Amino acid sequence: MEPLKFTVGIDIGGTNTKLGLVDSEGHLLRKVNFSTNPLLSFADYQILLTSALEEVSHDIKRENLLGVGMGVPGANGKTGSIPEAANIPFLTEIPLQSVLAKQWNLPVFVAKDANAAAIGEMLFGSAKGMNHFILLTLGTGLGSGLVINGKIVSGSHGLAAEYGHSVLVKNGRSCNCGQRGCFETYVSATGLKRTAISLLAKSNQQSILRDIPPNQLDAQKIAEASENGDGIAKRAIKKTAQWLGLKMVDLVVLTDPEVIILAGGLSNIGDYFLHTVRESLDNKLLPMFKGKVKVVYSSLGSDDAAILGAASLVMNLKN
Ligand SMILES: [Zn+2]
Structure with a gap:
């Protein structure tokens, strides 16, 4: 039997950052949350995000983690950067996709939060088909x-x-x-x-x-x-x-x-x-x-839609 593959979906909001470990069937297996303090520097936020990623995927072998999908308000899905994050000032002008892919040594996909959630709804929720x-x-x-x-x-x-x-x-x-x-x-x-x-x-x-x-x-x-x-x-x-x-x-x-x-x-x-x-x-x-x-x-629940949507960026783009 082939080993199970997983993705991590991250929903970055102006109030909370939510991470979820998702299997290839779209089951949300574990969640980790921390609060998005808008006064942080990006460097400090990067430390919190990295430790939350380690926590949510701690028992998964690296080779079974397909990648990380992120839904971020104001993100540009074409460039993977954040031209302007009105409610999360420290993300403005950060080339998020390239910075995190390099740091984590994993495929990272970045999309506008609502686009990620829309893909999640299309694959698993109210917009199936x-x-x-x-x-x-x-x-x-x-x-x-x-x-x-x-x-x-x-x-x-x-x-x-x-x-x-x-x-x-x-x-x-x-x-x-x-x-x-x-x-x-x-x-x-x-x-x-x-x-x-x-x-x-x-x-x-x-x-x-x-x-x-x-x-x-x-x-x-x-x-x-x-x-x-x-x-x-x-x-x-x-x-x-x-x-x-x-x-x-x-x-x-x-x-x-x-x-x-x-x-x-x-x-x-x-x-x-x-x-x-x-x-x-x-x-x-x-x-x-x-x-x-x-x-x-x-129909996915307010937290889960965003996390599943972010995770589905990896599946959507890989399939
Ligand atoms: Zn405005």
């Missing part, structure tokens, strides 16, 4: 992966689908990219929190959220409060879902997808959010598109 779909990762920021005719759209410079940095509100909220009013400053886990804080500041309405220190407030706590009938939390979720539905109209009329998959931190905050997104999209669609595009949460 589909040729036209869109994946949105809603975490610290908003990432997007477009699959058209069964292929990731990467654009002429490898930079396509930075939808999170399209404008939602003229002169709106400041974004880590240096612009104002970017889509991701409203629709992401961070955006939901900003909306909740702004609603709290603008009214005297009672809210459970007032008892949570701002640095401990997150999407999950806002969703829980909303489910417990908290008016402010519910309004924050409703506004976020309506903005998302509105911006999805562009995606649908431009690409006519079979499904739009939501992954990341906002993909497990319950039915109310998903229902409101669908309603907002449906209200604004041309009649000929109505009822044709599904909007679903990732």
Whole structure:
């Protein structure tokens, strides 16, 4: 019998870095997490990443490790470098693929996080067998992966689908990219929190959220409060879902997808959010598109989709 082969998938996010050991059937066997401190230097981050890689693959013989796939926000899949990482400043301009392949002496594949997750969905998740779909990762920021005719759209410079940095509100909220009013400053886990804080500041309405220190407030706590009938939390979720539905109209009329998959931190905050997104999209669609595009949460679970997607970069490119 041939020895089993493995890959490691790494999902680098603005809040956490998650690594997973994956077998050739797409089973996630072990996970290791550490927090992505945006104030680190790349050299310090490299040390943490290398020790996490050793931990997650400690009992695998080197010759049975096919390689490492990495999903990174803002990455250029063509060059394997990170031209601009708005939420992870120490990665900006780092030629990540070549630096790590040399250090680890392993094949390393780097893609934009949302593109990696889209490949994961195509191989193992909600988009199995589909040729036209869109994946949105809603975490610290908003990432997007477009699959058209069964292929990731990467654009002429490898930079396509930075939808999170399209404008939602003229002169709106400041974004880590240096612009104002970017889509991701409203629709992401961070955006939901900003909306909740702004609603709290603008009214005297009672809210459970007032008892949570701002640095401990997150999407999950806002969703829980909303489910417990908290008016402010519910309004924050409703506004976020309506903005998302509105911006999805562009995606649908431009690409006519079979499904739009939501992954990341906002993909497990319950039915109310998903229902409101669908309603907002449906209200604004041309009649000929109505009822044709599904909007679903990732079936792989928010952590697993990103890790499996990153691991599948190795399998996808090797096969
Ligand atoms: Zn931006």
